[in-house]
Amino acid sequence: MSTLTITDLHVTVETDQGTKEILRGVNLTINSGEVHAIMGPNGSGKSTLAYAIAGHPKYTVTSGTVTLDGEDVLAMSVDERARAGIFLGMQYPVEVPGVSVSNFLRTAKTAIEGEAPKLRTWVKDVKDAMAGLRMDPEFANRNVNEGFSGGEKKRHEILQMELLKPKFAVLDETDSGLDVDALRIVSEGVNRAKASTDVGILLITHYTRILRYITPDFVHVFVDGRIAEEGGPELADRLEAEGYDRFLTNA
Amino acid sequence: MPLLTTSDVGTDVHPGLKGPTDPTAGAHTHSAATMVPDQSRAERTQSYAVADFPVPHGREEDWRFTPVAELAALFADESTGNCLDWAEQLPQGVTLTSMSVQEWQATGAPRPADRAAVVAAANSGGVAVLDVPAEAELTEPVRINLTGDDQGVVHGHLLVRVGRHARATIVVGHSGTSTYSEMLTLDVADGAQVTFVSLQEWADDAIHLGQHDVIVGRDASVRHIAVTLGGHLVRLNTNASYRAPGGSFEALGVYFADAGQHLEHRLFVDHGVPHCRSNVEYKGALQGETAHTVWVGDVLIRAAAEGTDTYELNRNLILTEGARADSVPNLEIETGQIEGAGHASATGRFDDQQLFYLMARGIPEDQARRLVVRGFFASVVARIGVPEVQERLMAAIDLELEQASV
């Protein structure tokens, strides 16, 4: 059992108008096997939270802590965090020209495991995971995310999650831009990973749609840089019906 | 009179804080719209007479990016008697002989086109002649390794002749140190298929100026590849022309400039006959204060050159602040009857988003950087098609990056 703990996290970014505080005291604890959904209006800071956990250099943590089983995550570099077991599925995955998907996956797996995976089983694992996500095997030869459609990029993110087997995955709007079939396929991938590795999941989303496939244990409403309310799956339904107005007028 | 002339200047100095490299920035394809009058490339002086080329002062169109003050020794019309050390590997049937400069002129080889080239041709003392016989099918590359061991001025003069329907790969390597000026003619007969590689692996203090003239025979296919990694100041002018229809010319280049290096590549593809094609692709990376690269790609499609198909591309990747890449594509079109003509030029800084993405998958920073830079070069390196050159190049790029991170 692992635990990712976020305590009173404050994060700023540099803008043209000066330093801007985006996260204003986030508290959140996720255990292995749990699914936490984070829902909130545009611009409330959800991606900022995801990037801050992963260690993107653009975001400065001004106070608070993030720990993984007691280890100080904020003291780790981006790659160390990934090797410690934190995975970020990005809202906008990045294209890397000239680097093939298969080379990328093998390099990442080697970095995370500390040794190269056994060739035979690795090739099979990749093939099976791609088949599970209905990705054409040809994607292995393409350059990372280059010319991928929005949905293909998201499948590729989940493919990485299934193969790299993190302890915790932050999935930033993995559902946006997916049609119904793709949504189901991607959700199945997440559920497979959860069943086989007991990964803890922080699922950032605008829509309750994906929560029909991936059942959250907790739902957090994110407003103006902090968690405004927490509840069970029923909270998601209420948000769907009422929107965020209730929180915004209070804020 | 040119029907259409376009010229782009793309310069990136001190890359700013803005986002990722836009691979399409500056890319466009021409139909027949813009008209920018300019002196035609066809009007530049070409001559065997040194007196026809005054010593450049640096403001001339073709010298404006080059630190000419460092080149006085190569502009001086004096023979030194020095030469580089030659080591060659010649597959069976390939010969290396020599001829006088007068004999070389009588072959009708393209004339020198700037001061350094005319001085080299006038003072080389003779022309080395490499012959690949007609219909030879070489299975091994011809290798010529040229090494300099001091900074004395050397004038080099080489004529490479590839006979009809021959297939050959020729690799000329440069290493050590020298103050070297080179005149090279690559004459490819009808139907031959040639890959010519010029490798610049000089030591940090070498200076190398070169004029490479490529003549493409009927239905011949010539690939000219420049790989420039070493040297303090390297400037290569590669000019291609076609003897008859059906020819194909491809120019590929890879360069990597560190602090204190000036690496300049100028190309001129002269389409004077119908139904030929050309394709130019150069990619460069820069790191360190004062690293400077220049790429100038001139393409002239003369009135007679109907059915021409041409494309040229230059991309530069700036890895650290303080480096400067100049990139200038020029396209002059004198006939409307062409298959296609386009160019693209882009200079961008190293993309931190790519680095973040790879590191977020556990890949350490130095390895992630290497992947991104290798990826940047991948498309052009894959097309070199000479495995030993490709491997050396990739190893050299890794080494450049390693040196940068200490």
Ligand SMILES: Nc1ncnc2c1ncn2[C@@H]1O[C@H](COP(=O)(O)OP(=O)(O)OP(=O)(O)O)[C@@H](O)[C@H]1O
């Ligand atoms: N570099 C930056 N410069 C200026 N503002 C920024 C920068 N990065 C983030 N912000 C601002 O921070 C706020 C939070 O952004 P963030 O991307 O975290 O929101 P989000 O909740 O993920 O929104 P969405 O639902 O649209 O994805 C926004 O107002 C955004 O404009």
Ligand SMILES: [Mg+2]
């Ligand atoms: Mg977001």
